[in-house]
Structures are given as structure tokens and as C-alpha cells.
Amino acid sequence: MRNLFPILTVVIAIFVLWYAGSVALNAAWAQDKAKRAGVELTTKELVLDTMSQKKPKLPAPHQVAEEMWKTTGDMVLKGRGFSKRSLIYHTWVTLSSTLLGFVLGTALGVALAVGIVYNRTMDMSVMPWVIASQTIPILAIAPMIIVVLNAIGISGLLPKAVISMYLSFFPVVVGMVKGLRSPDHMQLDQMKTWSASPGQQFWKLRLPSSMPYFFTSMKIAMAASLVGAIVGELPTGAVAGLGARLLGGSYYGQTIQIWSALLTAAALAACLVGLIGIVQRVVLKRMGMAS
Template sequence: MSALWYRVGPVITVVIAIFVLWYAGAVALNSAWAYDKAKRAGVELSTSELIADTLSQDKPKLPAPHQVGREIWKTTGGMVASGRAFSKRSLIYHSWITLSSTLLGFVMGTALGIGLAVGIVYNRTMDMSVMPWVIASQTIPILAIAPMIIVVLNAIGISGLLPKAVISMYLSFFPVVVGMVKGLRSPGRMQLDQMKTWNASGGQEFRKLRLPSSMPYLFTSLKVAMAASLVGAIVGELPTGAVAGLGARLLAGSYYGQTIQIWSALITAAALAASLVGLIGFVQKAVLKRMGMA
């Protein structure tokens, strides 16, 4: 029991603390509206009445956890139960739209990142010229560059999924480049000299030494890239006026002051990101175990 608590106890403690602070914040932020209603009605609120009011408002400044949970269930499990899992009011539908551009952008960003990393490691000119530009590219705010990407691609007739995927790629390729460069350069001088004594070619050195050595670094960077790709997909939905996707859900909620809808989309996005990163972690364990690294 003590070993189990040692593993899950800190997580449970943090979750409980988050919920306590969340409820306290909801009461504090929503109390002004509750007091205002009571004042206009000419009544005084007791502490229990104040708490009940602040935790049940239709458009609270900060929705309570149970309100967000109820909204998520209504737009996921409730939709599935009614046979409308992919209706436009379902978070499952919006999550799928965002997931599609996230995965495409992640694949594109991973391919670009690995390609650049190989070039940087094996070509000194690329190392001196490309790497500084890769780093500089991340100093440009994504909120500034996203509309530019959308406009340019729309001007040449490209719309829909691809522009959002390009924005995801822009955010996700950087950690892959950095991780792979570090991983491909991780073999020591003695290991590289040993490959030379075996008369290994450059390709054999890459396949037999550098690439396997880079796997732990690659998977770590892929986790970061996946989370960044999801952020890019959501950001890419904002300047397009999209009507589908978690970004569109956030935008619609902000237009109409539906804070519960906003928070339900945010929590859903966080759960989606955690699931994708967890999936990469599962693949990482399987691959590294097969390679004898775990």
C-alpha cells in the first residue's frame, strides 16, 4: 500500500489541490454577480446561498469544475448515447477536426525536423547557416504568422486542412530538430573511431550507431512536438473563422460569453494532448525495450 501511495499519492494530492483552488476561485470571481443580483432583488445572501449561486451561474466568469464536467459529458457521452456523436454540437466532432490537422502537422514537422537534423549533423555549411535560422524562426509569435500563412495559402488555392497543418508543422519541427541533432551527436569519439576501424561507411555509421543512439532524444522531442502541434492546430483555426474544431469552439464561446463552453474545449484539448503524448510514451517504451535501452 505504501509503495502504491508513493507512486500515486503526489498526483492525487496535486489534483485535490487544483480542485480546491478552482472552486475557491470560482466562488471569489463569481461572487460580484451574485451580490449584484441580491442587491437588485433587495435580499441578503447567506454564505451557503452565495456559494450555491456562484457555482451554478449560466455565464460565470470562472465556471466550477462540475459545470465543465457536465458540459463535457453532455457534448461527448450524451451525444454518443443519442446517436449524434459527430454532430456539430459534439466535442467528439470538433476534437476529430483538430486532431486531423494536428496529426498531419506533426508528421510533416517530424519529417522536416529529422531531415534538417541529419543535414545539420553531416554538413558543416548547414550547421553554420541553417541552425541559427531554425532557432530564429521560433522567435516569431505564432499568432502573428498564422494569419499570414492562411492568407498566402488561400491565395494559391490551398484551404481546409493543409493551412492548419502547416501552422502545426511550424511549431512542431523545432523540438524535433534540436532533439535529433543532440541525439545524432551523442555517440562518443571512441564509438565513432570503432566504426572507422570496422571500415563502416557513412550510411552504416548512421544506421548502426547514430540513429539508434538518437532514439531516446527523438522520442522526448516527439512528445514536445505533439503538444506543440496541437497548439498550432488550434491557433490555425482562430484566424480562419472556422466553424469546426476546438479552436472554433473556443472562438464561438468567446463571441457569446459562453465561458463553460470555452473551458470544456480547453479541458478537452488538454486531455487530447495528454492522450497523444501518452501514446508516444507507450511506443517509446516498446521501441527502446526492443532495442535493449529500457
């Protein structure tokens, strides 16, 4: 119960600030409507109006919750869980490119990290380019990636996955390089006294030592991959995915739709990162490490 108290306190504070913000930002429109209608709103009427507008500047939490239920649970009950108006369908589209980009980014990151640790030329030449690659704004490079891939006949899921990979490989590279280099000289010298080959040093010492760093970097990479998938949906004029929901909401001023897509993306990221955390605890426990 003691552990829950700080969490509940933060959650309550967020909701209080959210409601206060929705009243403050939506009050001007409510007062303008009342002025044109020649009536004067009481404080209660003003507050109720700010929380029931169809296109508010900042929707109230219950409006977002209603939209999320209407496009998820209610759709499922009606047997339309995967219709194109359902958040479940759009979440699945984004999740597909997120997972593919995450797998590609993790594989690329691990491969580069191994090369950087074992090859001094790669360490001196590749690592600076890996760092420099992250200075390019993803919003600038995403349309270029999509145009180039479309020009060679590649479209659909893969271009979005490539953008996800571009964002997700970097934390894996950095984490794995740090992890593979984490064994100290005494441990490496001990392996040499046992006449261990470089391959044995890698599998028996370096790789197990890198696991805590690897899982931590994967959590960051998963969140980055989701961001990449959503960004990848924006310049394509996509009609499916959470990015498409955000884009459609911005076109038509549907702020409630925008916020429901944002919170769905946040919940999806939390679930994916939490899943990696569960795998981390299981793997490290089996390896005799504290997670």
C-alpha cells in the first residue's frame, strides 16, 4: 500500500491539472457562445460547458475515455473490433511496423556493437557515424526514406519499419558496446589464463555481462521504434495506424480523437516496455543476476 500511495498521488495530481487546464483553455469559447446568445453563464454552467464541447482546445479526461471506449470496447461488443474506425485496428497497424522495426534495429545494433568492440577500425570509423546519424531530425529524413523505397517498388509496412529501425538501433548500439566492454581487465586476464578463445570470451563472459545493458537499451529502443512507426505514417498520407488517426484529427480539428490516439500510443508503449521488463527479470534471474 505504501508503494501505491506515491503513484496514486501523481495520478490524482495529473487529473486535477488536466481538468483545470481544460476549463481554462475552453472557457473562452464557452463565454463567446454565451455572449452571442445574450446569456450569462454561472460558474457551474461555465465549467460544465468547457467539459462537453465537441471540438475543445483541450478535451477533459472523461471525453477522451469515452472516445477510447467507443472506438475499442464498444466496437468489440458490436463485433467490429477490427473495423477501420476502431482504435484496435489502427493500433495493430502501428504495432506491426513497430515490432518489425524493433527487431531490425536490435539486430543491426547488436551487429554493429560486436564489430565496434572487436574491431578497432570500426570503433574509430563507424561509431562517430552512428552518433552523427541521430543528429538528423526524423521528420526530415522520414519522407526521404519513404520516397526512395517507393521509387524502387518497396511500400507498405517496410518503409515505416525502416524508419523505426533508424531510431531504435542507436540505443542498442550504445548499450551493447557499454555492456560488452563491462568486464574488467582481471576477468579478461582470468579467461586468458584458461586459454579461452575470443569466441569463448564472448559467449562465456562478454555477452552474459552485457545482458543488463542490453535489456535497458531494448526498453529505450522499443519506445523509439513506436515513435518511428507513428512518424512514418505521417508523411505518407496513411489511412491506417495511430499516426493516421493523429493526422486525421488534426485535419478536422478533432482534438478528442488526437488525444485518444496519443493515450493509446502511450499505453501501447508502456505495455511493450513492461513486457521487455518481465523478460528481463526472468532471464537475469535464470542467469543468477539481480534484475
